[in-house]
Each structure stands twice: as C-alpha cells, then as structure tokens.
Amino acid sequence: MRKATVTGTVKGMLEKIIAVRGKANPTFVDATRAKLILKGLNPAKFTTSTPDDPELVARVRAVAAEFGVNL
C-alpha cells in the first residue's frame, strides 16, 4: 500500500500570510506578495499539489512569525 503524501501546506501558509497582511487591500496584497518573493518564497511557485517539505514548512512558519501572522 502506498503511503499518502501530504501536499499543499506551504501554499496554504503563504496564502494566509497574504490574506492577513493584505487586509483585503489590493495595494497591501501586492506588497505582501512582493515581500515574500524578495524573501525567496514566490507564492506562484507553490500549488495545492506541492509535496510538503518539512524544512520548507518550518521556514515558512518562521516567516509567518516575522510578519506577525499566526498560522
């Protein structure tokens, strides 16, 4: 039996950071997306099918904390 692979966690975390810091304001949404890209985390590069990498998940969790976002 194949072990199920957990996917999409990073995508979900990044989208939450964008939603919280974007405050439904398009300017803030764009700025937050740009700030993530400048930190090396391009939200467009992750999908709900992206397999979870524990190191990356931990890194995004730390970035969320820097942004003051509780995941």
Next chain:
Amino acid sequence: MTKTQIATSSHPEVETAVAELRQGLRGASPRLVLFFASPRYAPAAIAAAMERAFSPAVVIGCTTAGEITSGAMLKGSVVAMAFGTVDEVAVQVVSGLRAGTSPVKEALAKLTRHFGHAASGLDPNRYVGLVLVDGLSGAEEQVMDALSTGSDLTFVGGSAGDDLAFRGTHVFAEGKAYEDAAVLAILRIDRGFAVLKTQSFKGTGRHLVATRVRTGERVVEEFNHRPAAEAYAEALGVRVESLPGMFMSHPLGLMVGDEPFVRSPQRVLGTDVKFYCAIAEGMELEVLRSTDIVEVTRAALEGQKQTLGGLAGLVNFNCILRTLELEKKAQSEAYGRLFSEVPTIGFSTYGEAYLGHINQTATMLALR
C-alpha cells in the same frame, strides 16, 4: 506650511559650505532637513555643523558617491532639502548592524509609538519611511527585511557611499556621524506623496535558478546546478572570461510580475559570482539587458507627475552603477536636466531601498 526648498554648496570648507546651505534655505522653517554630503567633508564635522545650522529641525543625512540637485549631477558637494510639506517626523538610529542583531524592529516600534500607533496602525497614505544605511555594512537586507515584515509603511532610501573608495560610509542624525548604523525616519505628509522605483532594463527571457548560495556573503555558487559563472556566461552567450564586462548591461532581475528587482553582479570569484545584494537559494532570476536610463526615468517622472497632479519636490536615491553608466554614455547632463523643473536632491548610492535591498535602480520620494 512652507514650500519645499533646496540648496547646494561645493565649497570645500565645512563651515562655509553649511553657511551657504543656510543662506540658500533662508526663510524656511521646516520640520525636516535632509542632506547628502560628499565624503570630502569630514563626517563628524559636517554632521555637527548641519545640526547647529538647522536645529530645531530634525536633521538627517548620509555620505555619497556623488550628489544630485535640480538640473545637475555633482561631485564634491553637499545638497540639502528643507521639507516644507512634512507635518511631523520621528527618527531613530540603529547601531551595530554588522553584529546581525541590530534592533530594527524595536526602533520601528519606537517610531510608530511616537505617532501614537502600533506599527500596523499608521496609514500608508499619510506616512512614509526613509531609510539611510551605512553602505559598507552589508546589512541592508536585514534592515529592509525587518522594516518590510514589521510594517505596512513604504520605506524608501539608499545606502551611503564614499566616492567608490570603499573605506568608510556614514549616516547622520542628532548632529553625529555613524558607521555600522542606519537612520530610520517616519514622515507624516498630509499633503500627499508617492514612492517611485525605476530601473532601465528589459527581460531577455533567459532564466537562472540559484541552486547553491552563500546568502550572507551575497555569493551564488551554482545556477541551474552548474558553476554560477559558467551558467551565467552561457545564458549571455559569452565565455566566462568576458562575463565581468557584461555585468553592468546584463544584471539579473528577481521578477515581481513584470517588475524586476535588480540584483547586480559585482565580480567573479573562481567559479562563483558575488553580487551587490543577497540572492536566496531557489530564487528564479531573469537575465536583463539595459535600456536608456534617461528616457525611462523621464517617462517614470512624467507618470508620477500626472498621478500626483504635480511635483513639489523629489528625493532621488540613484544607484552608483546607474551614475557610472550615465557617465560612460555621456548622459549625466541629460539625466540631471530631468530634474530641472522640480526641487530635487539625491545622491549616488551603494544600494537602494524599496520593499527590500535592490541594485541599479533609482528609488524616489515624490512630494505633492
């Protein structure tokens, strides 16, 4: 409310140069005086003299690799702006940048508390941040990262220069000159402002992914899982030996939509490439090619003028690499003339600040 005024002096003596600035700004009673000084002036002396001349205004500034004023690019001068449209200003100095533990977020919290708010409570349409960083600290990424994650405000600014001597760059506040430090300011400008970022490059459609890096050293060891210099040269269709000659015209862009955040290569180190700002592992970058700085900047300024309904003042943080390219193409005078109609000060920087630390860009604060 007074109008925004500028003054310039090229007198070699600090006291006389500052006296000339004071004469040029006579009648102004601003809350903020911003100045950019050639490293020919002893940093501690000019910091103290400017404070004496313009107190009780808040006086901040930094050293340069060349100055900009309305109509001209200068060397060996000091330029100053008295902000007539700044309603309130708060300043913090952050020291000890090289130690990597500088309290940028604490300084940000103090700044925003000055205005009676938490960091997230200031209206980005009324408040803007200025940031001036020791250009040899290598700490701009850390400073901008803390400001960007800690606030919704836009921080614009640049890294202090020293005429390409790379011996010592200084930021100024409270009548003192600081190394290994950043000056942070938040300005309340009820009349309106905009932040402008412009660079003169187009994408080539060729991409490099940083697959092995030493981020803290701003070094890329591998692009696309190959030695960085080799992969970069191949993307440009040249031999590795010819790569440094292509750096100025073909830096790399971290693309945010169609907008490049430029990463400029500094030199080849064996098979590695060292940049003027950090590149994170996994970043996909596009190889850029340069276009016309004067024409692109002219269009950007015209667009901003339309958006704001006129420009009352400009502060231009212009990358030293742009200045060198303008000199190489004999376009310095044409670039200076772009600012003839607007009270402008600026300087040639060792890095520009807008959301992050960037290169080969001009970031500007435009006042309505």
